Amino acid sequence: MAAILPQSRLAFTLSNTKPLPKLPVAMTDDIVASSTDGIITIDPQGILTSCNPRAEKIFGLSAGEIVGKTVAEVFLPLQDLDDFTDCVLEAVRQPELEHIAAISLKRENTVLHLNVRTVLLHRRDSDERVGVLVMLSDESERVELLTKTAEREKERAATGRFIVAILTIFSLFTLVLEPIQKLARAQFYDLGPVIALLTLVIIAYYINRWAAPHSTAFKLNLRPKPRYVIESILWSLGFCAAMTVGKYLFLSATGADSQTSALFSFLVLDDGTQVRSPGLFATALSIYLFSVLVQQFAMRCAIQAPLQSFLTGVIGPAGWIANLVSTLLFAVLHAHLNPVVSLAVIAPSLLWGWLFMRSGSVVTPIISHAIIGVYAIFVLGVFAGLDQV
Numbered sequence: 369m370a371a372i373l374p375q376s377r378l379a380f381t382l383s384n385t386k387p388l389p390k391l392p393v394a395m396t397d398d399i400v401a402s403s404t405d406g407i408i409t410i411d412p413q414g415i416l417t418s419c420n421p422r423a424e425k426i427f428g429l430s431a432g433e434i435v436g437k438t439v440a441e442v443f444l445p446l447q448d449l450d451d452f453t454d455c456v457l458e459a460v461r462q463p464e465l466e467h468i469a470a471i472s473l474k475r476e477n478t479v480l481h482l483n484v485r486t487v488l489l490h491r492r493d494s495d496e497r498v499g500v501l502v503m504l505s506d507e508s509e510r511v512e513l514l515t516k517t518a519e520r521e522k523e524r525a526a527t528g529r530f531i532v533a534i535l536t537i538f539s540l541f542t543l544v545l546e547p548i549q550k551l552a553r554a555q556f557y558d559l560g561p562v563i564a565l566l567t568l569v570i571i572a573y574y575i576n577r578w579a580a581p582h583s584t585a586f587k588l589n590l591r592p593k594p595r596y597v598i599e600s601i602l603w604s605l606g607f608c609a610a611m612t613v614g615k616y617l618f619l620s621a622t623g624a625d626s627q628t629s630a631l632f633s634f635l636v637l638d639d640g641t642q643v644r645s646p647g648l649f650a651t652a653l654s655i656y657l658f659s660v661l662v663q664q665f666a667m668r669c670a671i672q673a674p675l676q677s678f679l680t681g682v683i684g685p686a687g688w689i690a691n692l693v694s695t696l697l698f699a700v701l702h703a704h705l706n707p708v709v710s711l712a713v714i715a716p717s718l719l720w721g722w723l724f725m726r727s728g729s730v731v732t733p734i735i736s737h738a739i740i741g742v743y744a745i746f747v748l749g750v751f752a753g754l755d756q757v
Contacts, residue, residue, distance in 0.1 A: 403420060403422055404422060404506065405422060405503050405504060405505050405506070406420065406422045406423030406426045406427075406482075406502075406503070406504035406506075407419075407420040407422070407423060407501070407502070407503055407504075408420075408423050408501075408502040408504075409489065409499055409500070409502070410439060410456065410459075410460060410499050410500045410502065411498065411499040412460070412463070412498070412499060412500075414438045414439050414440070414457070414460045415436060415437065415438055415439075416434050416435050416436070416437060416438070416442060417435060417499060418431070418435060419431040419434055419435060422504075423504060426473070426480065426482070426504060427443075427446070429442070439453065439456050439457060439460065440453070440457070443456070448471070448472070448473055448474060449471070449473075451469050451470075451471045451484075452469060452471045452482075454469070455467050455468070455469035455484050455486065456484075456486065456500075456502055459486035459500045459502070460500055463486075463488045463497055463499075463500050464488055466485070466486065466487060467484075467485070467486040468483070468485050468486075469483075469484040470482070470484070471484060478508070480508050481506070481507045481510075481511040481512075482504045482505065482506060482507065482508075483504070483507050484502065484503070484504055485502075485503050485505070486500050486501065486502050486503075487500070487501050487503075488500060488501075489501050523678065526674075526678070589727075589728055589729040589730070589731075590729065590730070590731055591729070591731075592727040592728070592731050592732055593727070596723070596726060596727035596729065596732050597732060597735065599723070599726070599727075599732070600723050600727075600733070600736045601735065601736075601739065603719060603723065603736060604735070604736040604739035604740050605739070607716060607719060607736075607740050608739065608740060608743045608744075608748075611740075611743070611744060611748055611750060612631070615631060615748060615750060616631055630749075631748075632747055632748060632749065633747075633748065633749025649746075652746075653746060656741065656742065656745065656746075657738060657742075660734060660737045660738050660741060661734060663698070663737065664720065664730055664733045664734045664737055665730060667694045667695075667697070667698050667717070667721075668694070668720070668721065668724045668730050668733055669730055671690075671693070671694040671697060672690045672691060672693075672694040672721055672724060673690075673724075675689075675693060675694065676689075676690035676691075676725075687725045688725075690721075691718060691721030691722060691724075691725060692718070692721075694717075694721060695714055695717040695718050695721060696714075698713060698714075698717045699711070699713055699714050699717070712750070716736075716737070716740050719736065719740075720733035720736050720737055
């Protein structure tokens with residue numbers, strides 16, 4: 369094998385004078401064979417003349433199979449090599465120019481990111497062209513590192529914006545707490561949490577689009593598997609049964625007065641007033657069911673899902689931490705009603721967050737919230753007699 373020596377321009381010369389000693393030739397062969405870069409040589413007619421082991425591994429071909437064949441015969445039938453083949457063919461047609469390309473090859477469980485560079489081969493002290501040298505450098509590690517770094521920066525930016533959005537929303541909610549309390553006292557049904565949560569949904573949606581436009585943090589999966597729907601209903605019925613037993617035991621232990629001693633209180637207001645108008649009852653029920661949709665979209669899609677996404681890989685139980693945080697925020701949104709109400713919503717909210725985690729759909733917590741909420745407020749009357757702040 370002739371000696372290969374670099375010149376001042378991007379070219380290599382092959383000696384046509386005296387042959388080099390055997391040792392340098394052997395060393396040259398070893399260098400080419402052990403190179404971490406793929407090396408291929410092609411003659412002026414586009415026929416492959418050599419291929420080192422690294423190039424064989426990259427393309428999954430042996431030198432014996434491809435040496436002596438044209439570039440088109442070897443590489444055109446292979447997938448994902450159009451850019452590489454175009455680069456090499458252009459180098460054969462215009463060998464005096466440097467040709468560079470970046471290609472990506474899918475290999476089982478990974479992707480190879482390669483930088484392709486071609487240079488002219490000609491004989492030493494002569495303008496005679498003897499071919500083209502093609503070098504393939506594996507840039508996979510560098511590309512992977514850059515990709516991970518970029519993803520971490522995006523996650524940091526999204527996390528920061530998400531936290532700012534949540535803090536801003538709840539700060540504004542605190543500032544308007546007094547007007548919301550006045551609204552609650554003046555109306556038969558408290559619209560404060562509904563207004564606050566509806567605002568949260570709208571703001572959080574646009575914050576999410578701004579922070580991570582390609583994020584799937586908003587889990588708007590509206591078609592959960594049937595088993596998760598059945599599971600949601602069964603858990604909700606069990607929770608309702610537990611509430612009934614709990615209220616019965618409470619009434620038996622405390623001996624409440626006649627106004628609030630009934631086990632079932634069909635839509636008794638916070639001040640103890642019984643609603644007897646069917647129209648008023650239907651209106652209150654409709655408003656509540658609408659608020660259920662708003663509350664679950666806000667707490668699960670706008671808070672729990674993105675928070676779980678941000679925490680995954682950072683702490684172990686990311687799903688439960690996100691569930692707990694969203695539940696505490698949910699309790700805060702009821703703080704203007706009564707401390708008892710804030711504490712009472714924690715247990716069912718944890719259940720709804722768990723159902724959301726299992727199904728990956730907001731439908732299951734909506735179903736559970738509707739069942740438990742309607743039963744607790746419109747049938748069992750668990751908050752009857754609790755005056756608002």
